[in-house]
Amino acid sequence: MQVSNITKSFGPDEARVTVLNGVSLTIRKGEFVSLIGPSGCGKSTLLKVVAGLSDADGGSVSINGKSVAEAARRKAIGLVPQSPALLPWRTILDNVSLPIKINPAANAGRTLRDPKEILTSFGLGKAMDRYPAQLSGGMQQRAAIARAFVFDPDILLMDEPFSALDEMNRDQQRMGLLDFWQSNQKSVLFVTHSVPEAIMLSDRIVLMAAHPGRIAEIIDVDLPRPRNEALYATDAFRDLEGYVRNALRKVMEAAHV
């Protein structure tokens, strides 16, 4: 996926605010990229532009060499919103099967996954026939992630999928996503506020600065895979965490001057 020179601003002419200014980014096939930065720097806006939910004022996005509109038509984009956004009147299984049922013309020539199998691998095998309201927040969010993986999109976009969860649950869901992703490497653009989460999951971390939103630094995460909890305790992890936190602090201080 390629994002080149995206600009976007909001507001009427006199009070126009530039939210994204010349953002360029390439995500390779099967690469996990995290987007981190101060609140309001335009992470969600960038994700919306990439998802085709909002139009940029300038620049272009291409997914596998095709425009976002074309990618959407082919169901190439999997979205995991901040809240699970499951349909309360459908069972978990029916919720996860929904992307297969919708826009069926785009199903041709792709390897759809078996919803039951994917739910089982997300640890929701016993919850398939239940309704979202009967599940915990963490389980709901896992179902939302399963829903994005089930139709085998080219790229997954996740906007702080774990932000509504408490710390313990959050870590559990994060490791679940890590496990699943390590055995199904897909291109992912993952927005987060958590430095350890970004390091644990990503191949690269994109650090954004605010006013206007732009990329300040791209940090490679050269930690071996497959990863697991043990990584938190390593020096390499701690060093990198210190580095990212420091870079983040600099970006935030610069914004206040």
Place this chain on the structure above:
Amino acid sequence: MSDAMTANPVQTRKTASPVARLVGSWLPPAVTFVIVAVLWQVVALNNPYVLPTLESVGNSMASDPHMYWANMLVTCQEIVIGAGAGILFGFLLAVAMSELPIIEKAVMPLIVVIMVTPVVAIAPALVVAFGFGMLPKYIVTGLVVFFPMLVNSLAGLRDVDQKALDVFKTLHASRWETFRDLRLPGCMPFVFAGLRIAMPLAVVGAAVAEFVAAGQQAGLGSLVTISAAQANLPVTWASIALLCLLGVVLVSLLALLRKRVLWWSDADVIGR
């Protein structure tokens, strides 16, 4: 009642026996009704020109059940056809408005004008236009329920979960798919809120239609006006009681239907 469903083993209090629970939920309203009935009898026995006694109302119903039944059927017909059409049309127009905003812009001002015009004032004009048949009564009954259905359905169709809508958009869901799988089921809580307002109004609408668009003198509303004019209080109050019963039945049926359709929106009900 919901206590029983959410009862949680850890904090269970000594559960009351079913008989005790039944008594607990029925006794208080029953006492209220008995007190009202006694007061009624006291007033009726001392002021025969203000209220009829309860026996005289009961006797009136028992002596001519066919007459009441026939009139009730007429009122029911007005409700089923008139309110049914009003509800359906209100909902369909809401769908059209939410799918094509231009329709809302074009039609909403006219609808507001119609809605602020008192129905009671339109009715005689409808009789002149459509004659003394049932049509003016259907229209009056339908008009009364139309607006709450339109407004509530429209609010429901607009209240779609934005995050779920984003997921649908990235899947390139067609308009029809988005409507069928997201907007339509999602708007049902609002539709039922609209129905909850519309149902009692339907009875009011039918009664008012019979008062003002007299035409053929039939229906419980007509029965009220005719008998009141003749100071035949037992018939008046028997008819009022039946109108009230009609409203209660409609609201109860609606509650049953809501439980079937909308089980997912009440957290308590899901835990079956």
